[in-house]
Amino acid sequence: MKKQKLAVVFAALLTMVGFSSCLNGETDPTVSPHEFMKVNGGVGYYSFTSSSGYTITPANMSALKDVQLSTSYAYVMYSYDSSLMEWNEDKSATINTVFGIRDGWAMPRATVEEDGNAPVYSLQNNTELFAYYGYPAYLAYYDKYNLFIPITYYYDSSEESGEDIDTHSFALYYDSEEASDKGTLLMHLRHKVINPAIKREKTNTESFHFNIAAVLSAYTAKTGISMPDKIVVEYEKSQTSSYDNTTSDKLEFEYKSVFEENIANN
Numbered sequence: 001m002k003k004q005k006l007a008v009v010f011a012a013l014l015t016m017v018g019f020s021s022c023l024n025g026e027t028d029p030t031v032s033p034h035e036f037m038k039v040n041g042g043v044g045y046y047s048f049t050s051s052s053g054y055t056i057t058p059a060n061m062s063a064l065k066d067v068q069l070s071t072s073y074a075y076v077m078y079s080y081d082s083s084l085m086e087w088n089e090d091k092s093a094t095i096n097t098v099f100g101i102r103d104g105w106a107m108p109r110a111t112v113e114e115d116g117n118a119p120v121y122s123l124q125n126n127t128e129l130f131a132y133y134g135y136p137a138y139l140a141y142y143d144k145y146n147l148f149i150p151i152t153y154y155y156d157s158s159e160e161s162g163e164d165i166d167t168h169s170f171a172l173y174y175d176s177e178e179a180s181d182k183g184t185l186l187m188h189l190r191h192k193v194i195n196p197a198i199k200r201e202k203t204n205t206e207s208f209h210f211n212i213a214a215v216l217s218a219y220t221a222k223t224g225i226s227m228p229d230k231i232v233v234e235y236e237k238s239q240t241s242s243y244d245n246t247t248s249d250k251l252e253f254e255y256k257s258v259f260e261e262n263i264a265n266n
Helices: 211-221 256-262
Strands: 034-040 047-051 055-058 074-081 091-101 105-107 130-132 135-136 146-155 168-173 182-192 204-210 228-238 247-254
Touching: 047 074, 055 074, 091 204, 105 204, 105 211, 146 168, 146 182, 182 211, 247 256
Parallel strands: 055 091, 105 168, 135 204, 182 228
Antiparallel strands: 034 047, 034 074, 047 055, 074 091, 130 135, 146 204, 168 182, 228 247
16 A cells, blocks of 8 residues: 555544635635545546535546545545535546545454454544545544544554555454443454564554444344444554553544534534
8 A cells, every 4th residue: 555645634523524725815716625435436437425415526537547446435635616616516626635445344243352363552533634644544424324433553664564554454343242331332343464473563543444334233223222322442452563461442432413413404
């Protein structure tokens, strides 16, 4: 995975469009939004759909001829003339930067020992987007079923390791028989690497996409609650990449109120 520089930008917990403008004495109507978007089509025919429902078609499609997006979602920075188009309508826009967001898994079952063989450094609770060596990372929802969790993990940067970053996978597990507070959806994050014996000393942070539809269905079947008040993600962390001496930590964030507030504002 190639690392690229990316400017610091900001976003809300429910992934909404963020704007920056290129105003020159307030005469330039060009705006440059940035957001997580759903990927449609393929090479030469890409389009990107916002969580707000509008679709962006690249005006510079030829510039994306070498971009291979094998992921369901991407982080997209684009520009358009705001004097000609509204922010919430389908439009043709210039794509400035696009990053594929890697997919994790979310499964409605209890964890077993084989699910993880490596700790993480931390889970980030930031709702302001920051870029870590070019990777967009912030906590956000696309909709009720799709969320993005920023994960900081250890990787090997040596030439011998090749693209070590691509050997990491993450999964969320929900055990319907496990006790948890009422209104809380408790999931467990587990991290696997292809070769856990490698000593990994550097950290990388990026947002991973998780589709939690199956987990929410199991949660509702067990509790009778369609929307939990909050989500708690338990994870195994360590100050080194070794799986020894790990400790348990938790990331907690709102769920129900995010969508209720969004509905009220629309």
